[in-house]
Structures are given as structure tokens and as C-alpha cells.
Amino acid sequence: MATPTKSAPALVRNPQSTRSTIALKLLMASSGIIFVLFVLVHMYGNLKAFGGHDAFNEYAEHLRTFGEPMLPYAGLLWVIRVVLIVSLVTHVVTAVALWRRSSHARPVKYVAKKNGHSALSSRTMRWGGLTLLVFIVWHLLNFTIGKVNPSGGATGDPYNLLVDTFDLWWMTIIYLVAMAALAMHLHHGTWSAAQTLGLTGTARARARAKALGWVLAVVIAGGFSLVPIFTVVGVITK
């Protein structure tokens, strides 16, 4: 129902499907799913730390020799890195574009607004995502690019670097906070990606996608948290 005012936008002529907000969401969902698969495998790999120094370092080395001699040394790792970098850029660029749109879509805020029917995780995707981005930068400096050992020790040995890092209680806290942010992001992100891809056309499919969000959040963030927790309490040692 309408009470028209003078300055209305014109009807769009010959629009393109690929230039719509939904196309942006499709990019965001696909890159998000690549992340989910990656963190699932990454989490599983980290659990090797429970096998001790040699098991963990062998696993890290195996990642680099995987596929040899068909692939060069660290070849697979570089393929994964390129896919992840492209996904990250896609995910963040589309997130920022949609965030800006949403801010413009409600120029005057409500004096009173209740959001009682949505999950907290769904309303914190943007700030939570930003938290993850900051964390990812530190995490890469810590273990991949910079090999920063916050306890000042040696950095050449992956397992020892891990133990040194999580022996510091405040490092463990930082990682656990990041895993809480990851859990929240996965809780809503999983369901949201299913919905964005058009896989939740019935009430049952919707309930299943939401359940999968819970499972992935608990399994992935919980699984990642085990190594720092068991290191700081002294079960995983050098």
C-alpha cells in the first residue's frame, strides 16, 4: 500500500542477476563453505598434538611432502593457500559491501527496537567476523609467516612453538576467545549459507540446517580448543 511521494527511483531496465545483492551472498556463502571445510580438516590435524612431538611434526612435514613427486615440495600446501586467500578476499569484500548497504538501508535508527526473535550469533556476524580477521592475522604471524614465539624461545620446531605459545595462559585465553567467535560465526553461518544456497525450502530442511550449525560450531571450535587447554594445564608438554 502506498502514499506516493515525488522523488521515486525509476524502474530498473534489463538488470543482471550477477549484479544483485543475492549474487554477493552466493559468493559469501561459497567462500564461507570453503573456510568451514578447511577449519574442519585443520582442527583434525591439530589433534595430532596429543600424539606428542614426533607425531605432530611428522604430520606437519607430511603436509609438505604430500603428492610428491607429482607435486613439488609444499605444492599442495600452496594450492590450499591460494584457494584460501582468494576465498578470504571474496568473503571480506562481499561482507563489507553488504554491510555498507545495510547501514544505508536504515538511515534513521529506531528509538526502541526489539530483536527477540533472532539468535545473538546472527546479529554479531559482522563484528564477530572482524574479530576472526584480526585473529587470523595474529595466528598467521604466530605460526606461519612470522613464527613469533611469544615466550621468546626458538621457532624452528612446530611442536615446540605450539607448546611454548599455549604454556602462556594469556595466549591460551586469546585463542579460546577467538574460538568462541568462531563458534558463533559457524552457528549462524552454516544455517545462513544453506539458506543462501536455497537448500532450506521446507521447515524440516530449515531445522536440519540449524542443527548442523550447532554441530559444526561445537565440534570445530571445541576441537580446536582442546590443544590450548590441555597444553596450559600441562598435559601436552615438550
Add this chain to the structure above:
Amino acid sequence: MNLTLKIWRQPDPDAEGAVHTYEVSEISEDMSFLEMLDVLNEDLNAKGEEPIAFDSDCREGICGMCSLMINGSAHGPDVTTTCQLHMRSFSDGETITIEPWRSEAFPVVKDLVVDRSSFDRVIQQGGYISANTGSAPEANSVPVGHDKATRAFNMATCIGCGACVASCPNGSASLFVGAKVTQLGLLPQGQPERDSRVVNMVAQADEEGFGGCTNIGECAAACPKEIPLDVISQLNKDLRTAIRHGY
């Protein structure tokens, strides 16, 4: 009942608005919310003040004209339209905040009245089917399954009120667009224009300044016609199909 009302007042689209406070007394709990506002306006008229502008038409929950953000909820605390909301849903002495829908695509015309013609333009871009005029076709020549017919009918109950947009933190119109795309997509008559419909309607919604959907779900919870979130999944699926078909 006696109530304190905090109401957004804005003389015209370009003016600065502000919240004004009014007291109303002896309100019956059997009154609708709009009748309560009528009482306030009678009062204001008697005092020679400008009455509060708000939208309404059918006052029986079928036209979608009434709006209002009431205490932070679109159409107030119940799942219904404002004209069907009764004062028994409030308690004596309560303070009620009343605001217009807030959306870039729904500019305020005056006080609580907003311009929802953006919805009309979205519908103009594809909320129809093309059919030959002339003699009526034989009704049984195009069979439609009962489940599809019922579902299409349920989606067709959208009254275009805009509560979905008003309650969405992103100001997205996806529930509204999804309801129409799903309704017509379920029926054989909707197939010829299926790809162009979704692309055109979404493009118009984007052009009007509605936000992108983040599947939060506030819209479906606020919808007086209980349109489910599934329609947004269907909307996304239809757009994905249109991309594949090169539209």
C-alpha cells in the same frame, strides 16, 4: 486504562522529527490500537493541535495499510496487524513508544505515515503473470496439485504491509519479494517469466535501497500473515537458477 504515549512527530519529509509525549486516559481494553490513536486525535483536535498522521484503511487486517513500530515491535507485541491489535495486550499505566517504519526505501511522509510505493515498483517488475485475455480458459486444462495450490495461496496472503522490512536489522525486503516469487513459481502459470521475474524484482529492491538478507529471521517473526523464512531460500534458489540460465 491510562497510558503515556511517546510518538514520533515530523511535519513533512524534509523536516527534523522528534518524539513527543502524550497522555491518554479512559481507554477501553476492547479498543483496537488505531481506535486508541483516534481518541488521542479527537483530544488534539479539541485543543486545536495538529492530529497525528497515521495510515489505516480496512481496519480488518487485510489491506496492509496500517503500520507502526510499537515498543520496538512491528505492529506491536502480537502477531497481527496494528488495526487488529487490541489494547488488552497492554497494561494500565504503560508507556508506549510509537515510531514509523524506518527504511531508506520507505521515506516518512508525515508523522507515522511512510511512502511504501517502493513495494509497488518491485511488484511492477514481475509480481504478475502474462495471460491472454478474451474467453476464460478451461479450468481443468492446467492441473495444479493440491499441496502446491495451498502453498501458493499461503504465500499470496502477503498484504504488502512492510513489517518484514521494518523489523529487519538490514532493512531487507527479502521476505516480501520471496513470498511473491515463491507463490508464482509454484504455479504453472508463473513458469514462462520465472527467471526474469526474480532478477527484475531483486534488482528493483536493490535499486530502492533495501538491504541484503543475512537470514536473521526477524522478518518472519514479525509478519502478520506468518510468511515463513522458506520463501527466502526459494528466492535465492530462483536467482541462482537465473544466473545459471544466463539472465
